[in-house]
Amino acid sequence: MGNLLVNIRDQKFLLYEQFNIESLFKESKFEEYSKEVMDNVFNEAEKMAVRVIAPTRKAGDKEGCTLKDGQVFVPDCYHDASKKFSEAGWSSACADPEAGGQGMPNVLHKACCELFGSAHYAFSLYQFASSGAANLIENYGTETQKVKYMYNMRSYKWGGTQCMTESNAGSDVGALSTTAKRLPDGKFSISGTKIFISEGDHNLTPNIIHTVLARIEGDPQGTKGLSMFIVPKIRVNEDGSLGEPNDVKPLKVEEKMGFHGNGTCILSFGEEGNCIGELLGEERAGIKIMFGLINEQRLYSALHGLSHASGAYEQSVKYAKERIQSALVSKKPIPNPKPVPIIQHPDVRYTLTWMKSYLEGIRALTYLTALCTDMTAVSKQEKERAKWNGLLDLLTPVCKAFSSDRAMEICSAAMDIHGGYGYMSEYPIEQYLRDAKIACIYEGTNGIQAFDLVWRKxxxxxxxxxxxxxxxxxxxxxxxxxxxxxxxxxxxxxxxxxxxxxxxxxxxxxxxxxxxxxxxxxxxxxxxxxxxxxxxxxxxxxxxxxxxxxxxxxxxxxxxxxxxxxxxxxxxxxxxxxxxxxxxxxxxxxxxxxxxxxxxxxxxxxxxxxxxxxxxxxxxxxx
Ligand SMILES: Cc1cc2nc3c(=O)[nH]c(=O)nc-3n(C[C@H](O)[C@H](O)[C@H](O)COP(=O)(O)OP(=O)(O)OC[C@H]3O[C@@H](n4cnc5c(N)ncnc54)[C@H](O)[C@@H]3O)c2cc1C
Structure with a gap:
């Protein structure tokens, strides 16, 4: 019996039979992994997705996130689920053990994320995004910053965000106007307003570490003048304890078409002139730092699309086998024609096969892209490393844009399979369709991905x-x-x-x-x-x-x-x-x-x- 989220048999086929990821386990980086370990990982991931995350999906959509007295509140059911999800260490599982992860191959991790995303992506993103922000600190932070922030973000003791977009700076990130003013102690006073920030504020964790793109006063206009800052919601004392609030305020939870389970916020930094940020990496290296993360973030966007398509397809197969409607077409008149399960009608079969082939295709493309990061990591020769990294660069915009666009079409086809019931909120399809669309837009619109492919990659x-x-x-x-x-x-x-x-x-x-x-x-x-x-x-x-x-x-x-x-x-x-x-x-x-x-x-x-x-x-x- 399927789990109605993801076809695990197909996931295993890709990992074990098509991409033969067991060969990765010969490398010292992954020597603790084996097929048995992978099977266990899948079992646990499935249990987490089905028993813990999926039950949050309806509440996330219906209750959404609310702003009250300067604090965003998530649905109550998130708290217990988030605790269980973080205690199992899933969101950072592919980070190195020294950096607070479990050293899991990226491709295996992303297969598990497909399960979590299909169960409820808007919920899972709280921890995925925190891990993404922690990656920035891992790659560019000082040892002190790692100790102060990164490990707590990896364990989801604290949340994390990425704050780039402003009202006049979306695709053109270089147009942003958030400023950073030098302070005598080497820190910076941050001032500006960011919009559309995923999980920008919430009450799941006592602190949120924002990574913020801003321009140091006097630095050039455009992307070359941008620097990256660590801006905690609550200041962190030198001994790691929490200090004063840091003048970061959610002004609004955006009202959206879908994806209600993730509080997308307008955030103001330094409204009272009292927001302190620490430089991350070098001055004016903000865009390089952001691009260092972008392949991983775009892979997540592909997964976002894939996981919605996956759930929508599994539900459609079940529905098509159970829904009885209309007798089969016949050239000869049949006495007392009996209605049949709709899976027997040719048009439904055509649609399901179309969905199945595209779904399996985007799953394979997404896993292959994730595998490129593992191959880069284990390659010993420079030439080999450059090859896998080059393939990763080439595949990433295609994986992001193609998977999210096809996912929308698959979710739409799922609604067709369900007929009028698909349009009703008692079935999950309409939520999948509404929640999937943002994957085509954020992390760089699909138009920008296409430009990236043609112009650079x-x-x-x-x-x-x-x-x-x-x-x-x-x-x-x-x-x-x-x-x-x-x-x-x-x-x-x-x-x-x-x-x-x-x-x-x-x-x-x-x-x-x-x-x-x-x-x-x-x-x-x-x-x-x-x-x-x-x-x-x-x-x-x-x-x-x-x-x-x-x-x-x-x-x-x-x-x-x-x-x-x-x-x-x-x-x-x-x-x-x-x-x-x-x-x-x-x-x-x-x-x-x-x-x-x-x-x-x-x-x-x-x-x-x-x-x-x-x-x-x-x-x-x-x-
Ligand atoms: C729900 C949600 C969550 C988000 N989460 C975050 C977050 O956590 N952090 C964050 O920083 N941002 C976030 N964003 C912002 C998101 O990344 C931007 O909305 C996106 O990059 C597009 O920017 P824009 O909305 O300003 O659109 P615009 O840049 O105005 O684009 C409008 C249209 O013009 C096209 N266009 C623009 N420039 C070009 C060009 N040079 N060539 C071709 N076409 C072009 C675009 O492709 C698009 O079709 C989120 C957005 C949403 C809706």
């Missing part, structure tokens, strides 16, 4: 990392040619790869020939094509593994040549049902989605500039 190191990735895809195409059932699909994947390679060449040419506006104009569709290609590749790789496993099972059962019997076997054996499902996901995706790559590439290649050339007047709004 696509050509990094003269396109070396793109070539490496395309090489991986070529390897999978080659192996598919040896598997009878996949030969034709391998050719579709090959065609799509060729089209994409030619398009990438053309994008490069436009950039070099100073026609750079075209690649920027088409950055989003380019990213989507790239995402589809990567998903096609990863699904094909999965199908190759699944077919090999199935062949062994069929031989043992003596049904190698009997297709009907093979399908029958799936009713008795869950492993057969699972592997057949993996093959179907790949075949469906490669024959229905990948062929569209050709026409989409062709339309970008035409380089039509109407969107650019159009006068702003012609867009209208007064007509």
């Amino acid at each position: 696509m050509d990094r190191n003269e396109g070396e990392y793109m070539r490496i990735l395309l090489g991986f895809i070529e390897d999978t195409i080659k192996t598919s040619k040896n598997i009878e059932k996949l030969k034709a699909f391998g050719s579709y994947l090959q065609d799509a790869t060729l089209e994409f390679t030619q398009l990438t060449e053309q994008m490069r040419k436009w950039k070099n020939e100073n026609d750079y506006i075209i690649p920027i104009l088409y950055a989003k569709p380019y990213l989507t094509i790239f995402g589809d290609l990567i998903v096609g590749w990863l699904l094909m790789q999965a199908a190759e593994i699944a077919i090999n496993k199935l062949n062994v099972i069929y031989a043992e059962a003596g049904v190698e040549k009997a297709e009907m019997k093979q399908m029958e076997l799936a009713k008795e054996r869950t492993d057969v049902a699972f592997y057949q499902g993996k093959v179907a996901s790949a075949m469906f995706f490669i024959s229905n989605v990948l062929p569209t790559v050709k026409t989409r590439c062709e339309s970008i290649m035409r380089g039509d500039k109407s969107a650019i050339n159009l006068n702003e007047e012609s867009f209208g709004y007064w007509f």
Whole structure:
């Protein structure tokens, strides 16, 4: 029986069978891990997600967070759940043990986070974000700052936030106006207002450590003049005890479309001229520090989307098996036609298979991106390290934008499967749909991700990392040619790869020939094509593994040549049902989605500039 949050069998398939993460355990960094340990980790994560976190989802949405007497209050049920979640050490589990973590491989950790996120992402983010802010202090803080702040954030004794956005500085973070004035003791007086700050204030922990981007008085305008500061809600004395409040005030809990379970705040710093911050890292290194964290934060945004898509899909499968509606269509009249479970209707099957293949695809893409960080960490040779780090840089914007965009579509399709009930709040789908959307916007909008891909990542190191990735895809195409059932699909994947390679060449040419506006104009569709290609590749790789496993099972059962019997076997054996499902996901995706790559590439290649050339007047709004 599934947990209605995430298909753990698919998670394990990716980790154990497709990405073979057991090979990581040969490295000293992860030598304490083994398959048995991983199984235990999954069991515990599932229990935490189902028993502790999921029960907070409705309350988070309905009660939300409220501001009263200068303090934000979370729903009551959060307190016990948060305590259990932090005591188990989940949010910082992938940090190094010396830095307060458990040294867990990032890819395993993110698989667990998919479970927590699917149970209730808005709740889980309180601790994920605190761990993210602690990472900044780990990487750039002094030993004193680590002792003073980081360990308490890792254990979630204290919360943590990242405060960048201001009313006039969203995507253009360099436009921010929060200032930092030098004080005689080397600290800074911080003054400004930040908006849209996730878990900006709450009563879950007695202190919150804000990491704040601000400009030291006299420093240049733009991103080059930004520095990062540690600004506690309550000042921390030298002996670690809590001191005076630090003039950081929540002015408002934002009213939002969804994600109510996470209090998004307007925060004022230094309204009374008494907010003290400590410099983190060097002066004017704020943007570098922020970018040091950005890959990890964007991976979390991908997970945010993925985990909502995951829950929405699992619920849809259950609903489609239970909801009885309409008899099957038949050419001949049937006496007393009986209504059937809706999973038997072809359109529902099409939608579910579409959802399944994209969901498995974005899960594989997200885990692969997380795996790149582990591979970077264990690589001994500089060249190898640079390769995995380069792949991480290339995949991150695609993983963030593609996964969150497809997740929205999956949640929307889940609502279609549920019919009118999906629109009602007694079912979880409408909340998944509302809560998922913000993943497309925060941590850099998906438009900004597309720009990042085309402008910076696509050509990094003269396109070396793109070539490496395309090489991986070529390897999978080659192996598919040896598997009878996949030969034709391998050719579709090959065609799509060729089209994409030619398009990438053309994008490069436009950039070099100073026609750079075209690649920027088409950055989003380019990213989507790239995402589809990567998903096609990863699904094909999965199908190759699944077919090999199935062949062994069929031989043992003596049904190698009997297709009907093979399908029958799936009713008795869950492993057969699972592997057949993996093959179907790949075949469906490669024959229905990948062929569209050709026409989409062709339309970008035409380089039509109407969107650019159009006068702003012609867009209208007064007509
Ligand atoms: C619920 C929620 C939680 C958040 N949490 C945090 C948080 O914890 N900390 C924090 O600091 N911030 C947070 N944010 C802020 C979030 O990161 C910003 O909203 C986001 O970066 C976009 O900025 P903006 O809203 O000002 O939109 P704008 O920057 O005004 O963008 C509007 C549109 O213009 C496009 N655009 C802008 N510039 C360009 C460009 N150069 N090229 C192409 N397109 C462009 C964007 O892609 C977008 O489509 C949160 C926001 C929300 C809604």
